[in-house]
Amino acid sequence: MTITTFDKNMSAVAFAEAGEHDTARQILGANATKQHSKSPAPAVKRKPYLKTIIFGAMSISAYVLLFTNEKLVTEIFTMGGWRWVYPVGAAFFFSFIHGAFASNLLSAIGLEAKK
Amino acid sequence: MKKLLLILMLALAPLSLLAQSALAAGDGPSKDMLKGVITQVNAAERTIVFQKDDTKEFITLVMGEKMLPEDMKMNQKVLINLDKHAATANTMKDISIMFIDMSVSKLLALLVIGAVGGLLSGFIGSGGAFVMTPAMMSLGVPGAVAVASNMCHKFPKAMVGAYKRWKYGQADIKLGLVMASTAVIGVQIGIKIQKYILNQFGGAGSNLYISAVFMVVLVFVGGYVFYDAWKLAKGGGKETVSKLAIAMQKINLPPMMHFKTAKVTISAWITIPVGLLTGMLAATIAVGGFVGVPGMIYVIGASAMVASATELIIAFVMGAWGSVQWGLSGLIDIRLALLLLATSLIGVQLGALGTTYVKDYIIKVVMATTMLIVAVSRGVKIPGYLIDLDLMSPISANTLALLEGISFWSLVLALGSAALIIIVAMVKGMTADRHSKRALAGVSNG
Numbered sequence: 001m002t003i004t005t006f007d008k009n010m011s012a013v014a015f016a017e018a019g020e021h022d023t024a025r026q027i028l029g030a031n032a033t034k035q036h037s038k039s040p041a042p043a044v045k046r047k048p049y050l051k052t053i054i055f056g057a058m059s060i061s062a063y064v065l066l067f068t069n070e071k072l073v074t075e076i077f078t079m080g081g082w083r084w085v086y087p088v089g090a091a092f093f094f095s096f097i098h099g100a101f102a103s104n105l106l107s108a109i110g111l112e113a114k115k
Numbered sequence: 116m117k118k119l120l121l122i123l124m125l126a127l128a129p130l131s132l133l134a135q136s137a138l139a140a141g142d143g144p145s146k147d148m149l150k151g152v153i154t155q156v157n158a159a160e161r162t163i164v165f166q167k168d169d170t171k172e173f174i175t176l177v178m179g180e181k182m183l184p185e186d187m188k189m190n191q192k193v194l195i196n197l198d199k200h201a202a203t204a205n206t207m208k209d210i211s212i213m214f215i216d217m218s219v220s221k222l223l224a225l226l227v228i229g230a231v232g233g234l235l236s237g238f239i240g241s242g243g244a245f246v247m248t249p250a251m252m253s254l255g256v257p258g259a260v261a262v263a264s265n266m267c268h269k270f271p272k273a274m275v276g277a278y279k280r281w282k283y284g285q286a287d288i289k290l291g292l293v294m295a296s297t298a299v300i301g302v303q304i305g306i307k308i309q310k311y312i313l314n315q316f317g318g319a320g321s322n323l324y325i326s327a328v329f330m331v332v333l334v335f336v337g338g339y340v341f342y343d344a345w346k347l348a349k350g351g352g353k354e355t356v357s358k359l360a361i362a363m364q365k366i367n368l369p370p371m372m373h374f375k376t377a378k379v380t381i382s383a384w385i386t387i388p389v390g391l392l393t394g395m396l397a398a399t400i401a402v403g404g405f406v407g408v409p410g411m412i413y414v415i416g417a418s419a420m421v422a423s424a425t426e427l428i429i430a431f432v433m434g435a436w437g438s439v440q441w442g443l444s445g446l447i448d449i450r451l452a453l454l455l456l457a458t459s460l461i462g463v464q465l466g467a468l469g470t471t472y473v474k475d476y477i478i479k480v481v482m483a484t485t486m487l488i489v490a491v492s493r494g495v496k497i498p499g500y501l502i503d504l505d506l507m508s509p510i511s512a513n514t515l516a517l518l519e520g521i522s523f524w525s526l527v528l529a530l531g532s533a534a535l536i537i538i539v540a541m542v543k544g545m546t547a548d549r550h551s552k553r554a555l556a557g558v559s560n561g
Contacts, residue, residue, distance in 0.1 A: 006547070009554030016558045024558050063453065067217075070450065074214050077449045078150075078192065080169055084442025087267055087449045091438065094453055095271030095460065102461040103279075106468065113283055114471040114548055 048104045055101035062097065066090075148259060149176075149195045150213070150445065158184035165195070168445065177206045188212055194257050194446075211257040214448055221254050225454040229268070231530045233459030237276045237466020238537050239482045240426030241404020243459070244269060245489055246526045251451060253523075263441035264451035270434030272459045273427045279467040280424035287376035287421055290411070291428025293383070294390040298403060298429055299436060301394020309399065319503035326500060329400045329493040336409050337486030344479035354475045360416030377417040377425070389414050397433060404430065405486055412479075419478040420470060469537055472544025481533050488529035492522045 016024040077086045155164035161178040198208035232243025251261035280286045313321045368382040389410040397403030411422035495518040501507035
């Protein structure tokens with residue numbers, strides 16, 4: 001039978017609860033000692049609420065600005081020739097600010113990549 | 116490294132312009148399409164005066180047989196297709212208003228397809244394009260504008276997704292750039308073949324060719340990926356390099372290239388055909404990733420995780436290149452591109468972080484499921500094209516309408532089921548991760 005990480009952790013918990021801290025650490029192996037040596041309690045990462053709000057506000061203002069001037073924007077952006085820089089540039093610009101907003105939003109609601 | 120990547124990505128946009136002029140042919144709109152404004156309508160003579168957008172010159176156009184003077188909307192930008200085969204010159208085939216009026220329902224529809232397309236894209240490297248263009252067209256957007264706007268939303272989305280997955284250590288930049296440069300040439304070849312078929316067999320022949328290629332590629336490649344994923348799921352999810360890839364890696368034909376993230380050393384002569392095919396397929400069915408990702412997995416020998424991440428780099432380069440093309444002809448409706456981006460930039464990052472919680476084979480499952488259902492959507496369209504070519508006796512209008520319905524809903528099903536598998540796998544992975552972290556925290560505190 002193979003022992004999964006989960007099983008290993010659970011048996012470590014059982015030993016820890018019974019006061020056998022050393023055995024628990026032994027079961028967890030290098031992982032636990034490594035974490036222990038770094039900091040006794042894992043630091044709580046602060047969530048980027050402020051960044052989310054700032055980038056969100058920037059992004060919304062950009063969207064509002066564009067859509068309130070819809071007619072002018074669509075007219076200029078579709079003139080062709082060198083004016084390709086307008087739509088492509090706008091797409092880049094939005095991907096930076098709105099992309100940053102989206103990234104911070106996901107972190108703020110607790111969705112982070114597995115470490 | 117972060118800075119280097121940004122500079123590299125920014126430098127690629129102007130570079131793509133150079134590639135376009137060097138190759139002197141693009142996947143831009145057809146030459147028989149006019150863009151401009153109608154300034155006068157003469158209902159009695161069935162003619163209009165039209166001011167062309169690019170040269171500002173006024174020309175007189177004749178309405179096609181089935182066209183009505185009421186359809187000639189003045190003082191609005193329109194797209195006109197000319198009928199090449201008409202008896203009189205300058206006869207119009209069809210006319211469409213370039214910018215749709217944005218209603219709340221259209222806006223919401225764009226946001227929803229953006230989110231699902233983004234999620235899929237972040238997870239399997241491609242996806243969305245096969246449904247976004249038809250979806251926009253069903254909202255009333257002219258075909259050329261739908262293709263152009265989709266292209267302009269695709270490259271920023273792919274860029275953000277590629278950046279995220281590169282940060283997770285999954286994207287192989289070198290492999291992506293090598294594949295992309297050959298794919299750009301593949302697109303040119305694809306367009307040449309398309310044009311040849313269009314000239315030889317007309318519109319219906321071209322449609323039949325596209326659908327047939329779509330079906331064959333999707334059924335064979337999708338079927339194989341599905342079989343592989345099923346085998347992996349049964350065997351506990353341990354991925355092995357395919358026998359074909361191992362054989363290919365043994366071919367010692369210089370120049371040999373080493374791809375660090377993909378952990379592969381392979382001759383450039385093997386990557387070239389894979390890149391070319393990706394480009395050719397992208398030009399034919401608009402989803403190069405359906406051959407690019409399996410190609411990188413089974414021919415080059417990258418893992419599904421690395422292949423799907425690397426595909427985003429290819430999508431970025433090709434999308435940026437395509438956007439410049441369509442931008443030169445002034446056909447991008449930036450409103451559509453930005454509305455799709457509003458949710459797809461969230462979706463793509465969610466999909467990207469989702470890959471860190473799942474086993475490698477889940478990516479294959481999602482990819483195969485999408486490919487096989489999309490194959491159905493194209494397959495049911497084949498009878499219609501065969502009838503157009505007089506290769507099949509006509510069937511009732513009701514049956515044709517039913518087939519159209521099946522085609523549309525299977526696309527919706529493809530997206531929906533893919534999104535569902537991703538979300539379920541992600542939630543499962545996150546819950547398991549949280550449990551093990553909590554257990555660990557309990558031990559170190561207790």
